[in-house]
Amino acid sequence: MKPYKIPESVLVVIHTADLQVLLIERADKPGYWQSVTGSLDAPDEPLLATATRELFEETGIVADGERIVLRDWRLANVYEIYPVWRHRYAPGVTQNTEHVFSVEVPRDVAITLSPREHLNHVWLPHLDAADKxxxxxxxxxxxxxxxQLR
Incomplete structure (x- = not known):
């Protein structure tokens, strides 16, 4: 049996200097667009390590700490886990704590999606991305x- 997901995750908003935002479409829910997200692999996994790992796993982007730097917003959202995904968590777990990060990348950065997780990607102006x-x-x-970028 697969272990339960840890109800603590990261959200990584990927953007360019001119606020074009990368969204990726979920493979398990076509039409659901999002930024990079992912749960901690272990309760003691540092948040920055989770964000770095998920960014690479889902897009192929390497946050090297020099040219591509993850920015920790030191912001956590607590939200109700969507019922469709609650089976991934231990019985009775209904909320997740999500830690927000962002990363600025060059517009021509190569995107390599994980086909088991995502179908497509799109760059949109930030207001359009938020709507999607x-x-x-x-x-x-x-x-x-x-x-956040000021």
């Missing part, structure tokens, strides 16, 4: 992007 997200916390993070 299915997750309210993801949309809100995208809307906060200009303020």
């Amino acid at each position: 997200c299915f997750s309210a916390s993801n949309a809100e993070a995208i809307l906060q992007l200009p303020h």
Whole structure:
């Protein structure tokens, strides 16, 4: 039996200097667009390590800490886990804590999707990207992007 997911995750908003935002379409829910997300692999996995791992696993982007640097917003959202995904968590777990990160990348960065996780990707102006997200916390993070970068 697969171990239960840890109800603590990261959200990584990927953007360019001119606030074009990368969204990826979920393979398990076509039409559901989002930024990079992922749960901790272990309760003691550092959040930055989770964000770095998920960014690479889902897009092929390597946060090297020099040219491509993950930015920890030191912001956590607590939200109700969608019923369709609750079976992945231990019985009785209904909420997840999501830690927000962003990363600025060059517009021509190569994107390599994990085909078992995502079908397509698209670059959109940040307001359009926020509108396209299915997750309210993801949309809100995208809307906060200009303020976080000041």
